[in-house]
Amino acid sequence: MELFRLTLASIINRKTFAIFAVLLIAIPFVLPYMTPWETKPSIIEPARAQAAWWMLWVTAACWLLFQGANIGDRWASHGILEYFKTLGVNRISQMGQLWLACFTVFAGMILITFGISTFTAMPGDPIEAKHWLITNCQYVILFLMVTAPLLMLSIALGTRFRGAAAYAVTIGLLVHGLFGIRYLEVFLADNTSPLLNFLYVVSPHYHLSDLTSRLVFKLGSLPWAELGNTAVYLGGLGLLTLAFSIQLYREVK
Amino acid sequence: MSRSTLISALSLAASGLLLTVVGSGALTKSSQLAAGDNPFGIYRSAYGKLLARLGETTIDRIWHLGVEQIVPHYMSGESHSTAAVPKGTETIVAQKLPAKPVIELAKSWIQKRVVSQHSRTNPYSLSDQHKHRVHKDIEKLMSRSYRLDPTHYGAYNSYNLFITHHTFGGTDESRDHAKVLGEETIRYIEDENEDAEVFLTAASASMNLFIIETEDARVNQTPISLETLQKYRDQISGFLTTFEKLQEKAQDSGVWDNVSTDRQVEIAQRYRFSKKTFGQFDAMIARAENPDQVEATAEVAETQD
Numbered sequence: 001m002e003l004f005r006l007t008l009a010s011i012i013n014r015k016t017f018a019i020f021a022v023l024l025i026a027i028p029f030v031l032p033y034m035t036p037w038e039t040k041p042s043i044i045e046p047a048r049a050q051a052a053w054w055m056l057w058v059t060a061a062c063w064l065l066f067q068g069a070n071i072g073d074r075w076a077s078h079g080i081l082e083y084f085k086t087l088g089v090n091r092i093s094q095m096g097q098l099w100l101a102c103f104t105v106f107a108g109m110i111l112i113t114f115g116i117s118t119f120t121a122m123p124g125d126p127i128e129a130k131h132w133l134i135t136n137c138q139y140v141i142l143f144l145m146v147t148a149p150l151l152m153l154s155i156a157l158g159t160r161f162r163g164a165a166a167y168a169v170t171i172g173l174l175v176h177g178l179f180g181i182r183y184l185e186v187f188l189a190d191n192t193s194p195l196l197n198f199l200y201v202v203s204p205h206y207h208l209s210d211l212t213s214r215l216v217f218k219l220g221s222l223p224w225a226e227l228g229n230t231a232v233y234l235g236g237l238g239l240l241t242l243a244f245s246i247q248l249y250r251e252v253k
Numbered sequence: 254m255s256r257s258t259l260i261s262a263l264s265l266a267a268s269g270l271l272l273t274v275v276g277s278g279a280l281t282k283s284s285q286l287a288a289g290d291n292p293f294g295i296y297r298s299a300y301g302k303l304l305a306r307l308g309e310t311t312i313d314r315i316w317h318l319g320v321e322q323i324v325p326h327y328m329s330g331e332s333h334s335t336a337a338v339p340k341g342t343e344t345i346v347a348q349k350l351p352a353k354p355v356i357e358l359a360k361s362w363i364q365k366r367v368v369s370q371h372s373r374t375n376p377y378s379l380s381d382q383h384k385h386r387v388h389k390d391i392e393k394l395m396s397r398s399y400r401l402d403p404t405h406y407g408a409y410n411s412y413n414l415f416i417t418h419h420t421f422g423g424t425d426e427s428r429d430h431a432k433v434l435g436e437e438t439i440r441y442i443e444d445e446n447e448d449a450e451v452f453l454t455a456a457s458a459s460m461n462l463f464i465i466e467t468e469d470a471r472v473n474q475t476p477i478s479l480e481t482l483q484k485y486r487d488q489i490s491g492f493l494t495t496f497e498k499l500q501e502k503a504q505d506s507g508v509w510d511n512v513s514t515d516r517q518v519e520i521a522q523r524y525r526f527s528k529k530t531f532g533q534f535d536a537m538i539a540r541a542e543n544p545d546q547v548e549a550t551a552e553v554a555e556t557q558d
Binding site: 031032034035036037038039040041042043044046047050051053054057090091092178179181182185201205207208210212213214215216217226229230231232233234235236237238239240241242243244246247 | 262280286290448512513
């Protein structure tokens, strides 16, 4: 686990995570008071949960994926990965250690969001509170199923290309999966083009992991069968992303 | 790459592909794959309300620059009724005014630059096609504001006005759309039990629905049925009563104190306006109930003339 310790020490030493950690805590408590809450104070709690999850997505897009791409690029360029290869640390172990180092810090951020969303915005009614807790747990699971494989991809791309290019590809995939598909649906509403339909089907439907609406409008937890379908789909996408990442990963640049 | 790594990657890819196909099949069956139209729950949320209000400034800017073709009032600081200082008297007026602090002079200097940045120097007006484009842009922005917060008085009413008014490109189809819009607005608001302000939007939507429903009768000068009048009177009365109750509750609990004075005045003005328009219903119902008496009164008035 030498590579893990080295990477983790490097991330902590750079301290950029601290900026996002502060924002993750501050924004959910500040942003709801910028809304017109005065005539309806009960919108503050759902708005807090909403802001907490938005911030986590922003942190995943701006910090996590960038860290992965940057570390992959830096370690491969500086010969660190090649050095560990000569010590007998194989490709999959290297990838696992780099991923774990980034995710160790990010796990703390997920806990912050989960804590704020669950405990500072929980409804008073016991049944609603139970649904709220379950929805937050489901959201964490689905969120991990999207961000964890993308982090692996950003690391692998970073070892092969420049960090900026690796970051651009992974954030592009995330944005397309979260927002781009919605635009594609608008085009498909009055268009039968097989190419667009094919693009729609093979696009990563990351938007399925977005349970923010369920929290904001107190829709209750996702039925377990539906969660299972989504988890199977996102899990499959994750495995595919992992397989591509293993192929793309290079110890030497 | 070693043989074992390659085999791992290939088996991961195969199982990933299998799971993705199985998962997407199940999701397609249960219609879950569609992305929907509310990413991260923004529409109709607290931030939707905020963005709908912020959108008003954009709409205001495009309206004044594109339709009225003047510098927006919030930039120039001048209202429609501001009387211009007669030419040649600016210096005299300026001398009579008390000296401004430096910070105010600096702000005024910046404001003048913003005004000149947006002042029209082209002697020609926008072409009709261009104006039509501007109208459509404004309509799109208003539609977005409405989707962000369907309960917002300004967002609903301005969008309704835009799609029903011929000057702004309103058609018979868009008037049908306005009917759906009014009904949807009322549906969103009906279950509200905290925010008093939204019931003024509901009252306004009900009034708009009444206007749409009785449009033909007013154009053809045929009487409006008593049932229609009573239906809308009861509905609007219900909304205004709920507004009063919720406002009283907010005042008692101290929530009303959170609302700024400007907004309190704005809400009070809207309430007075709604009350005044609602007040006409009793007279209309009285006329509908006793048409003979009304005719007789009219005849007497004509004779006296």
